[in-house]
Amino acid sequence: MDLDLMRELSVKTDSRIVLLVLDGLGGLPVEPGGETELETAETPNLDALAASSDLGLSRPVAAGVSPGSGPGHLALFGYDPLRYRVGRGxxxxxxxxxxxxxxxxxxxxxxxxxxxxxxxxxxxxxxxxxxxxxxxxxxxxxxxxxxxxxxxxxxxxxxxxxxxxxxxxxxxxxxxxxxxxxxxxxxxxxxxxxxxxxxxxxxxxxxxxxxxxxxxxxxxxxxxxxxxxxxxxHPALPSFEEVYGLRAAAIAAYPMYKGLARLAGMELLKEGEGIAGEIETLRRSWEEGYDFFFVHVKPTDAAGEDGDFGRKVRIIEEVDGLLPRILGLGPDVLAVTGDHATPARLRSHSWHGVPFLLHSSYTLPTARSFGERACAGGSLGVFPAQEIMGHLMGHALKLNRYGA
Amino acid sequence: MDLDLMRELSVKTDSRIVLLVLDGLGGLPVEPGGETELETAETPNLDALAASSDLGLSRPVAAGVSPGSGPGHLALFGYDPLRYRVGRGxxxxxxxxxxxxxxxxxxxxxxxxxxxxxxxxxxxxxxxxxxxxxxxxxxxxxxxxxxxxxxxxxxxxxxxxxxxxxxxxxxxxxxxxxxxxxxxxxxxxxxxxxxxxxxxxxxxxxxxxxxxxxxxxxxxxxxxxxxxxxxxxHPALPSFEEVYGLRAAAIAAYPMYKGLARLAGMELLKEGEGIAGEIETLRRSWEEGYDFFFVHVKPTDAAGEDGDFGRKVRIIEEVDGLLPRILGLGPDVLAVTGDHATPARLRSHSWHGVPFLLHSSYTLPTARSFGERACAGGSLGVFPAQEIMGHLMGHALKLNRYGA
Structure with a gap:
């Protein structure tokens, strides 16, 4: 993302954005000809949402490169993960x-x-x-x-x-x-x-x-x-407030993701128990004046790392079941994606494209389900994850026109 | 491709990559509503391979720009063709x-x-x-x-x-x-x-x-x-060994392509007669310790330059017939693509997207045939040819994770 361009164009509005990150969401079929975890999961709510959303496949860092959690999230937040490096320490x-x-x-x-x-x-x-x-x-x-x-x-x-x-x-x-x-x-x-x-x-x-x-x-x-x-x-990232003019909040259960959100200047909200608890936190904080919510769901990645295809499917289905609670809040923009792929087949982070769904009032839907291959043919194409913040800001009508 | 990133992440493994380049592979329909050379060709083996491969359309240099053989191959090898110029001399x-x-x-x-x-x-x-x-x-x-x-x-x-x-x-x-x-x-x-x-x-x-x-x-x-x-x-390219850690070999019948491979530090293997001879060379050299093979097939381009649609189709079919011999070697990654398009309709190199197929154990297949339009909807999307080496390295499990 060109952060200077965002600084130049971003405007404060009342619209609210939710970025729901299922860690390691992207997957692979276990057998040739099979379906991925997300394609396998029974996700009536996500599928219905896809039918009124923009879809695409995002690439976190570079072709063939499997990102760690740091670069994966930096890219989601619009920062160049090759410029801003987050050391292991x-x-x-x-x-x-x-x-x-x-x-x-x-x-x-x-x-x-x-x-x-x-x-x-x-x-x-x-x-x-x-x-x-x-x-x-x-x-x-x-x-x-x-x-x-x-x-x-x-x-x-x-x-x-x-x-x-x-x-x-x-x-x-x-x-x-x-x-x-x-x-x-x-x-x-x-x-x-x-x-x-x-x-x-x-x-x-x-x-x-x-x-x-x-x-x-x-x-x-x-x-x-x-x-x-x-x-x-500390990579000294310019803050969300400074770049996007967003008052941003983070809901995450794991310290590392809280920390990554803090690096971007987000406020941490006290999360409840499990995924449902996180969404309950979102509901409770909905009217607190934030215009951006980052919600991080960890167990998809953990299941992928364990090579547990079935558990990853079930966690995706659990999120699907909770989706109406988020939609019930009426976010102007809701994106559902991952920070990278963690295919159970590979038991690790991978370089594969990450399914990305963006719901707003201004979309060009191309499919009736949410999955890697539906996303590959989506109206956003295959695109760098760093562009996600631009998409969110645009759909939230938070960017002025560029040039006369 | 970010060569510094490749240098940083690449690791030596036992996996072997084959990059099969059909020179000028990309094409165009002769009549409106028609099929391209590749789409017209009867290619049961390539079609079967596509059904278990990642597909995409690669762009050699820039939108609308028809590359010469130099920039076309430099991009395939991961070098920025706008930075590294190969003079006509x-x-x-x-x-x-x-x-x-x-x-x-x-x-x-x-x-x-x-x-x-x-x-x-x-x-x-x-x-x-x-x-x-x-x-x-x-x-x-x-x-x-x-x-x-x-x-x-x-x-x-x-x-x-x-x-x-x-x-x-x-x-x-x-x-x-x-x-x-x-x-x-x-x-x-x-x-x-x-x-x-x-x-x-x-x-x-x-x-x-x-x-x-x-x-x-x-x-x-x-x-x-x-x-x-x-x-x-001499453009003084950093070598394949230095950038990717690959011991690379080239099989090409024409001096210019041998020369381009030499610029990248590849070893030249003595090719046999015709396309079958090249693939026989591949077979003979398979256990010689190389982990990357560049195989260059020239006649597709020559047929395109001659405006001979039918001959280009037949050469593609000849390659299709030989494909099982390559697959029989069991490459961990096999990519089939071109260095640019040479549509018979234009009788020259062109700027069009180049069909790209990548076969490995870690793919997201999207089609059951290999052709320009199947590739346009593939899981790799439309992408710069310079990224091809990243894709190959990733699928060969030759790249470490980036960042923690």
């Missing part, structure tokens, strides 16, 4: 619900075991149990002190945690310390460019490891050091 | 099988006749016969000597030949000497930018013409000078 920080600031530098931590000769003998500290690791994380969070920067250490699960460095003049142009296999010494963090920020950040990261080893000494038989990887900084 | 050098080096400067030569007043009286030297021209080419190749650079002169056909300048610091930012019509003096070669390389190269090119006239003097009644045009240098 940042996603981890977002995933644990850490409020990442614009100058913060984040990295993933693995607790590990270093033997007497200084080599890594276990990259997961004997698969340290979650409760023991949580105790060590608290120690690191409270006892590690570095010059000029604050550090925060937050636990993820088992041997995994996140460290955030907060201060001025940091950079994520840094290498990992993880040697990737046992029997090797951990690597020092090195700057990957010549900037003074990277040099300084590398020194701070190395000092953190040294301090962490001092704090951990004698506290646990296996977890006597930490490995750092995936350094990343 | 370079294509001619490749076309005669000359091994062009990265610093070489090439130009096309026309033998011509200059009258007593220094004006060009015949731009083709009285359509000098091939054998006579070949003799003069040998003279130029052995007798022209320039300071600091080597020169090679190779014959094409009739009055046409190629000159290659080899040395350091050359540039192709040069104008032609051909005045385009008779009765005018030949033009001096001029630099088109202010670089010292262009200035030096212009002087060398002008010295070459002077030397050539000296060598030719008294050797032939009509061919007493040469006109130079289409200066071009």
């Amino acid at each position: 940042v996603l981890s920080a977002l995933g644990v619900g850490f409020e990442l600031g614009e100058n913060d530098l984040a990295a993933r931590i693995n607790f590990a075991t270093k033997d007497g000769s200084g080599r890594i003998s276990d990259r997961r500290a004997g698969r340290i149990p979650t409760e023991e690791a949580a105790r060590l994380v608290e120690l690191l969070d409270s006892e590690v002190r570095l010059q000029d920067v604050e550090t925060f250490v937050v636990h993820e699960k088992e041997h995994r945690a996140v460290v955030v460095f907060r201060g001025e003049g940091l950079s994520d142009a840094l290498t990992d310390t993880d040697p990737q296999r046992t029997g090797l010494e951990p690597l020092p963090v090195e700057p990957t460019d010549g900037s003074p920020e990277a040099k300084r950040s590398a020194a701070l990261a190395n000092a953190f490891v040294e301090e962490a080893e001092r704090v951990l000494e004698g506290r646990h038989p296996a977890a006597n050091t930490v490995l750092l990887r995936g350094f990343g900084m | 370079v294509l001619s050098a490749l076309g005669v099988g000359f091994e062009l080096g990265e610093n070489d400067l090439a130009a096309r030569i026309n033998f011509a006749t200059k009258d007593g007043s220094g004006r060009i009286s015949d731009r083709r030297a009285g359509r000098i016969p091939t054998e006579e021209a070949a003799r003069l080419v040998e003279l130029l190749d052995s007798e022209v000597r320039l300071q600091d650079v080597e020169t090679f002169v190779v014959h094409e056909k009739e009055h046409r030949a190629v000159v290659v300048f080899r040395g350091e610091g050359l540039s192709d930012a040069l104008t032609d000497t051909d005045p385009q019509r008779t009765g005018l003096e030949p033009l001096p070669v001029e630099p088109t930018d202010g670089s010292p390389e262009a200035k030096r190269s212009a002087a060398l090119a002008n010295a070459f013409v002077e030397e050539a006239e000296r060598v030719l003097e008294g050797r032939h009644p009509a061919a007493n000078t040469v006109l130079l045009r289409g200066f071009g240098m």
